[in-house]
Amino acid sequence: MKISLSPATPEAWSGSVLALGIPENDPQGLVAAMEQRFSLQLSDWLKQKPFSGKPGDCVSLPLLRSDCTALVLVGLGEASSVDRDRLRLAAAAAARAAQGQGGTLGLLLPWSSDTPEEDAAAAAEAVRLALYSDERFRSKPEPSPKPDQLELLGSLPGGLSHGLEAVHPVCAGVELARELVAAPPNSVTPAELARTASHLAHEHGLELTILERSDCEERGMGSFLSVCQGSDLDPKFIHLTYRPNDAASKRLVLVGKGLTFDSGGYNLKVGAAQIDMMKFDMGGSAAVFGAMRAIAELRPAGVEVHMLVASCENMINGSAVHPGDIVTASNGTTIEINNTDAEGRLTLADALVYACKLKPDAIVDLATLTGACVIALGDEIAGLWSGDDSLSSQLEMAAQAAGEGLWRMPLHSPYRKGLKSLLADMKNTGPRPGGSITAALFLKEFVDAGIPWAHIDIAGTVWSDKGRGLDPSGATGYGVRTLVNWIINQANT
Structure with a gap:
């Protein structure tokens, strides 16, 4: 899996699967932004799921668009309680939700301003390890498309790419x-x-x-x-x-x-x-x-x-x-x-x-x-x-x-x-x-x-x-x- 940083915002990013970490009450208004981008009534759909942004919440919505085939929302809990372990779990949940899709996974999480490199590496590790499967002993391995690229979105320093070299x-x-x-x-x-x-x-x-x-x-x-x-x-x-x-x-x-x-x-x-x-x-x-x-x-x-x-x-x-x-x-x-x-x-x-x-x-x-x-x-x-x-x-x-x-x-x-x-x-x-x-x-x-x-x-x-x-x-x-x-x-x- 190729891992890289992307300067694109969620409103402009294009690829296969867009995954967003959503704290409770969505303080950044990401759901509203996605409603506007994709012309969808996401709020009503999320109430039916239900999705409230609590840890463990995860929903996936097929979009059937050329610029983004699926949208994944992952709950993070209270914004003040989001730590690196929460980011790991959210990244892993997003990766599993993206299984069955090839191409690029775009992942936006609330990276810490103090330790962005450690957060990004932890999320990247979580994505790769969550996509791992062992098919060595099956006579007919089951085909399962997986993202072959990961793009980390958000306010991450440009020099961070070097720090991600240890992930693989x-x-x-x-x-x-x-x-x-x-x-x-x-x-x-x-x-x-x-x-x-x-x-x-x-x-x-x-x-x-x-x-x-x-x-x-x-x-x-x-x-x-x-x-x-x-x-x-x-x-x-x-x-x-x-x-x-x-x-x-x-x-x-x-x-x-x-x-x-x-x-x-x-x-x-x-x-x-x-x-x-x-x-x-x-x-x-x-x-x-x-x-x-x-x-x-x-x-x-x-x-x-x-x-x-x-x-x-x-x-x-x-x-x-x-x-x-x-x-x-x-x-x-x-x-x-x-x-x-x-x-x-x-x-x-x-x-x-x-x-x-x-x-x-x-x-x-x-x-x-x-x-x-x-x-x-x-x-x-x-x-x-x-x-x-x-x-x-x-x-x-x-x-x-x-x-x-x-x-x-x-x-x-x-x-x-x-x-x-x-x-x-x-x-x-x-x-x-x-x-x-x-x-x-x-x-x-x-x-x-x-x-x-x-x-x-x-x-x-x-x-x-x-x-x-x-x-x-x-x-x-x-x-x-x-x-x-x-x-x-x-x-x-």
Whole structure:
């Protein structure tokens, strides 16, 4: 999609679909202006719909004119309450209303005079992401015309076009994450994730290291390797690196949980666990893949970024790990596996040890780790755990700018006693109450003291059954925009 600015007013703009954001009571008189332009009794028609400009209101009127084939009106709520999130939602609604139409979408929203560049970029991202659809696995993809150009209307500075250049790389990263999460487990395997990393490295000049099973054995990654004992597929430990053209003053590490399918092992997922959806248990790895894809194209200066994914399947056969087995992680910590369905933290443990050896300035891991986080925060807000206030604040600001819900949770150290084992250094799960907290405390054991570290649990946000905001039904690509914002901010400080 081509994105550009247009100096045309709504009264003079011509194209395919004209979309206007309308606050309650229409203080700018846009409806009256459109009545005059198109010689229509819009006010009476809107009363029948009904449309009052409230958030969520959206109507589309075919015009059958050569200069404009359809008019879309999107409610924004009270004018004083319009913020960037409202603009995002309105832009996404306008894009969906324009589906079925080719050509150009003209979009007018009340851009902030203080942050017009950020508002315009957010709206452009929302339009592109709302038009995303995944037709890869259909024998006969359903044709659906979509706008191939977006023109942003209104009082936007002429130099803003340069600021919109980041929209496509970021959206491409989100779309990659969506495709990885949505694909079935017989399509996205550990080997396929490794191939995806190889493709990114080749296309975008990244460095790639793949550790095979024997390499992981040499490094003592017994925690990670225990998870894949019951799978016929070989594990892959993926290390992808972005290096800037100039000297890097900061080194950041992204770690993503990479379970391409999670049966639960001998603690088999049953009932409400939705075993058929466990293809999305690699949502953390998808997010860091998407972020690396965006960063590789944006090429921020002064920051070096490493991506780590310990990828495997958690399956059952005669070789699978037993509940009660004791394994040893690569830092020498012994772990009693009292629940084989708490496998993600076992893979992350060795990935975090590896990450610390890179001597980074910060580590952030993303994982679909616990159902407890979903119970606590629902499906629109991810949980954040960190003992570092500065890093937490950076990530919260990055998420807010991205429009992705993120809430800091307590890393309550007294709960660490719930991970005590009679035989080993620790168990991999604690009591059911506070399960997302003990999961974070488990991971903390594998991070060297003094290294800023944050854990983000995306179990609820990785997937949307009915679609929400600019996300379609299915994989959301959550986390990509937050990570990219965070990395870019670190490059600029």
